[in-house]
Amino acid sequence: MSPRKQVLGIGAPRLATAEFASLQEIADVHWFTPVDHAQCIAEVARLCAEKGPFDAAYVLFGTAKYSPFTETMLAPLFPGCGLFASGGAGYDDIPTAWLASKGAYAANTPTAVTNATADMAVFLTLAALRNTTQAEMNVRAGKWRDGLELTDDPMGKTFGIFGIGKIGQATARKIQALGMDVIYNSRTRLPEADEKTLNLTYVSEDELLARSDVLSLHCPLTPDTRGWLNADRIAKMKDGAYIVNTSRGDIIDEPALKAALESRKLAHAALDVFVGEPNPDPWFTSSPYVTVQPHFGAFTKGTIHTGERQVLDNVRTFLETGKPRYPVNEPVRT
Numbered sequence: 001m002s003p004r005k006q007v008l009g010i011g012a013p014r015l016a017t018a019e020f021a022s023l024q025e026i027a028d029v030h031w032f033t034p035v036d037h038a039q040c041i042a043e044v045a046r047l048c049a050e051k052g053p054f055d056a057a058y059v060l061f062g063t064a065k066y067s068p069f070t071e072t073m074l075a076p077l078f079p080g081c082g083l084f085a086s087g088g089a090g091y092d093d094i095p096t097a098w099l100a101s102k103g104a105y106a107a108n109t110p111t112a113v114t115n116a117t118a119d120m121a122v123f124l125t126l127a128a129l130r131n132t133t134q135a136e137m138n139v140r141a142g143k144w145r146d147g148l149e150l151t152d153d154p155m156g157k158t159f160g161i162f163g164i165g166k167i168g169q170a171t172a173r174k175i176q177a178l179g180m181d182v183i184y185n186s187r188t189r190l191p192e193a194d195e196k197t198l199n200l201t202y203v204s205e206d207e208l209l210a211r212s213d214v215l216s217l218h219c220p221l222t223p224d225t226r227g228w229l230n231a232d233r234i235a236k237m238k239d240g241a242y243i244v245n246t247s248r249g250d251i252i253d254e255p256a257l258k259a260a261l262e263s264r265k266l267a268h269a270a271l272d273v274f275v276g277e278p279n280p281d282p283w284f285t286s287s288p289y290v291t292v293q294p295h296f297g298a299f300t301k302g303t304i305h306t307g308e309r310q311v312l313d314n315v316r317t318f319l320e321t322g323k324p325r326y327p328v329n330e331p332v333r334t
């Protein structure tokens with residue numbers, strides 16, 4: 001009889017408990033929930049020394065406190081580990097190329113977060129246009145509408161999407177219910193038939209910047225998109241435009257955004273993501289021109305349940321077939 005498979009788990013599932021129990025029928029799962037990045041590094045090293053080698057490793061959702069999953073953190077898994085499965089659509093915090101060079105797959109959960117993240121983008125758009133953050137602060141301070149100015153209507157305004165993957169497309173569908181016209185720019189243009197179905201207009205990057213009343217970011221974080229929304233691009237935007245970001249904080253050059261909000265070039269930024277999470281620059285959490293959320297887009301019961309299932313499915317499918325369900329790299333075979 002072949003020995004039981006060994007799995008290292010970072011985080012225990014909150015909702016996919018049935019799938020977790022079923023994985024434990026075919027593998028020994030050694031899991032822990034770290035408090036921070038440093039403890040995660042120490043615990044991976046300790047478990048690898050005491051219980052390894054592991055056939056596969058995974059991390060569940062809600063990882064900001066202990067990501068990024070650096071080469072230093074993951075090195076004790078090798079040799080031996082064939083998969084690092086992460087929770088989330090974005091995998092900018094995993095060294096996918098390095099894992100491939102170690103002969104290991106990296107895998108993500110590509111569809112779990114789509115709707116909830118698009119919902120957050122719609123909410124942030126309304127929060128920005130209707131200035132609900134200041135309005136709520138007013139009511140909480142007993143000031144009702146004192147000092148509040150008239151707010152903006154979404155109807156008839158132009159909603160610009162940068163990055164038309166699954167989340168960008170879902171946002172396009174939902175935001176049209178508010179009567180907004182949607183334009184987009186993306187690394188890859190959609191087929192014409194999809195543009196027609198989604199009622200989307202493709203524009204150049206410069207046109208996207210010049211025409212958007214609300215610019216919503218939906219691209220992955222890559223070397224090309226890091227710091228993409230910088231002072232030069234903001235200068236090309238309409239005066240008084242709004243920014244929505246549910247993607248990754250690092251896509252925005254935060255000092256440039258701060259300057260544009262302070263000078264009132266931009267009206268408002270509604271942000272679910274920040275540079276340096278979970279400790280965003282305090283300027284953003286105290287400015288009246290900013291709406292903030294704690295990277296909360298995917299934080300729903302349905303999303304977390306589906307996401308946890310997809311992580312565990314990646315592990316299970318890998319253990320059974322040698323390949324995870326949703327790989328994002330191709331291991332180098334030597």
Ligand SMILES: O=CC(=O)O
Pocket residue numbers: 087088089090091113247298
């Ligand atoms: O931020 C959330 C995700 O990448 O799924």
